Amino acid sequence: MKYNNPVIKGFYPDPSACKVEDTYYLVYSSFQYFPGVPIFESKDLINWTQIGHCLTRKSQVQLDTVDSSGGVFAPTLRYNNGRFYMTTTNDTLRQNFYVWTDNIYGEWSDPINVDQGGIDPDLYFEDGKAFFMSNGIDDYGVSGIVQCEIEIETGHKLTPSRSIWQGSGGRYLESPHLYKMNGRYYLLAAEGGTEYGHMVTYARGDSPTGPFEAYTHNPVLTNRNLGGYELQGVGHGDLIQDHDGNWWLLHLGFRQTGQYLTYHHLGREVFLTPITFGDDGWFTAGHEGTTLLSFETDRITDTIVQQEKKEFTFENTDWNLDWCYLRHPVTANYQLEADKVKLKGTSITLDVPASPTFIGIRQKDFNAIISCEVSLTSGEAGITLYMDENHRYDLALRKHLEGYEIIERLNIGDIKSIEHTKSIGQCNHAALIIKSTPTHYHFYAQIDGIETLLGTAQTKYLSSEIAGGFTGVVIGLYATGESQDFNATFTNFSCIYS
Numbered sequence: 001m002k003y004n005n006p007v008i009k010g011f012y013p014d015p016s017a018c019k020v021e022d023t024y025y026l027v028y029s030s031f032q033y034f035p036g037v038p039i040f041e042s043k044d045l046i047n048w049t050q051i052g053h054c055l056t057r058k059s060q061v062q063l064d065t066v067d068s069s070g071g072v073f074a075p076t077l078r079y080n081n082g083r084f085y086m087t088t089t090n091d092t093l094r095q096n097f098y099v100w101t102d103n104i105y106g107e108w109s110d111p112i113n114v115d116q117g118g119i120d121p122d123l124y125f126e127d128g129k130a131f132f133m134s135n136g137i138d139d140y141g142v143s144g145i146v147q148c149e150i151e152i153e154t155g156h157k158l159t160p161s162r163s164i165w166q167g168s169g170g171r172y173l174e175s176p177h178l179y180k181m182n183g184r185y186y187l188l189a190a191e192g193g194t195e196y197g198h199m200v201t202y203a204r205g206d207s208p209t210g211p212f213e214a215y216t217h218n219p220v221l222t223n224r225n226l227g228g229y230e231l232q233g234v235g236h237g238d239l240i241q242d243h244d245g246n247w248w249l250l251h252l253g254f255r256q257t258g259q260y261l262t263y264h265h266l267g268r269e270v271f272l273t274p275i276t277f278g279d280d281g282w283f284t285a286g287h288e289g290t291t292l293l294s295f296e297t298d299r300i301t302d303t304i305v306q307q308e309k310k311e312f313t314f315e316n317t318d319w320n321l322d323w324c325y326l327r328h329p330v331t332a333n334y335q336l337e338a339d340k341v342k343l344k345g346t347s348i349t350l351d352v353p354a355s356p357t358f359i360g361i362r363q364k365d366f367n368a369i370i371s372c373e374v375s376l377t378s379g380e381a382g383i384t385l386y387m388d389e390n391h392r393y394d395l396a397l398r399k400h401l402e403g404y405e406i407i408e409r410l411n412i413g414d415i416k417s418i419e420h421t422k423s424i425g426q427c428n429h430a431a432l433i434i435k436s437t438p439t440h441y442h443f444y445a446q447i448d449g450i451e452t453l454l455g456t457a458q459t460k461y462l463s464s465e466i467a468g469g470f471t472g473v474v475i476g477l478y479a480t481g482e483s484q485d486f487n488a489t490f491t492n493f494s495c496i497y498s
């Protein structure tokens with residue numbers, strides 16, 4: 001069959017996967033968003049459904065002081081002796097930790113800290129031993145992929161942290177994962193930074209602690225030499241073996257907005273690339289070491305159809321799965337119902353790295369029509385296309401002394417301006433509509449059935465190239481302005497991709 005990449009669209013970076021019986025599970029970085037670390041499952045590697053989050057309680061993750069793109073970095077998901085483990089870093093606190101669960105559809109444990117620095121922690125289990133790896137500096141001052149053995153019940157180190165591999169020479173050696181395949185140990189990593197030079201590299205050895213010999217043709221996967229190709233920045237991934245024994249790489253990458261438009265605003269997405277072992281025990285990846293927009297493969301049967309959900313509404317999404325908050329939300333400010341949401345604004349605006357009243361869903365594709373009806377009693381409420389507090393476009397209703405107005409506000413770094421306003425007198429409700437293309441957002445308001453274009457803005461100013469950071473655009477519904485009661489009601493939300 002032919003499948004298309006990305007297999008998961010939108011801001012789901014740093015994927016890590018494991019397989020238990022006939023099901024694959026996948027987790028991602030979540031940074032300042034809560035709940036933390038979304039979990040997806042699949043039976044066939046190409047159709048994925050979200051089933052929960054690993055970090056659902058404040059006791060598991062401290063996000064209060066986390067800047068945008070700080071907080072929860074790249075996780076690793078592993079399964080050992082009937083138990084799932086998810087290890088990650090709170091980069092803001094510089095703390096590596098893991099949580100566990102015996103039921104992946106339920107709650108996870110409180111965090112168990114590990115006293116080894118660096119980011120992108122990994123766990124490898126063998127014969128009752130647990131090895132913990134991250135990229136950082138070891139107990140002897142040597143940098144690289146750093147490893148120690150830990151007691152899995154407590155996280156206590158049983159051995160000093162020791163650097164086991166320095167990579168192939170690229171900058172930002174990260175995302176280590178250790179595996180045993182065909183009797184040998186393979187150490188997978190990413191290098192080059194999570195931008196256009198990103199790549200996957202690996203080494204192998206005869207022991208889980210090394211020494212490791214680098215693959216001579218590293219990088220095994222990169223799109224960095226494919227100029228004018230929509231898929232870029234492929235790297236950071238995890239190997240997974242399918243039901244038939246084939247190996248695959250689930251990894252991140254991004255889609256730039258056009259063939260030569262080197263901007264991406266949807267974040268880093270999930271790609272599936274086939275891995276092929278040679279007789280010498282070294283493996284290659286994808287098409288001549290690159291990832292493609294689609295792969296023709298006989299590893300997945302023709303009867304499997306790659307499905308894609310094109311329409312997201314209040315009714316067909318789950319508040320606990322599809323939607324997310326900035327840092328720790330004050331839950332009393334949200335009234336979530338099957339067909340509407342009521343929000344209570346506070347004095348915290350979208351301009352600050354805090355927790356404004358905001359509930360968001362990731363923008364998953366370039367071409368979309370996003371719409372929602374909003375009614376307001378005080379303050380301001382609407383839709384924000386949110387990359388971070390300094391890079392976002394707001395389309396909202398706002399109360400002023402004489403009545404109400406619609407505003408389209410563009411925030412690009414230090415340039416903050418209300419670009420367009422339209423007074424609507426005493427009318428306190430409107431339909432807000434955003435039409436999205438790869439390169440532009442068009443902002444409309446509809447009052448009494450009449451649609452008016454307020455303005456247009458380029459997507460590139462919300463891109464990672466402009467905003468920096470590690471996230472992608474999230475479509476947020478928000479309310480601001482202190483109010484005794486809920487000051488905004490949102491109904492008829494839809495985001496339809498084409």
Ligand code: 6LW
Nearest residue numbers: 073074174175194236470
């Ligand atoms: C992550 C690092 C990376 O920790 O980006 O692409 C960082 N790779 O491995 C944040 O997602």
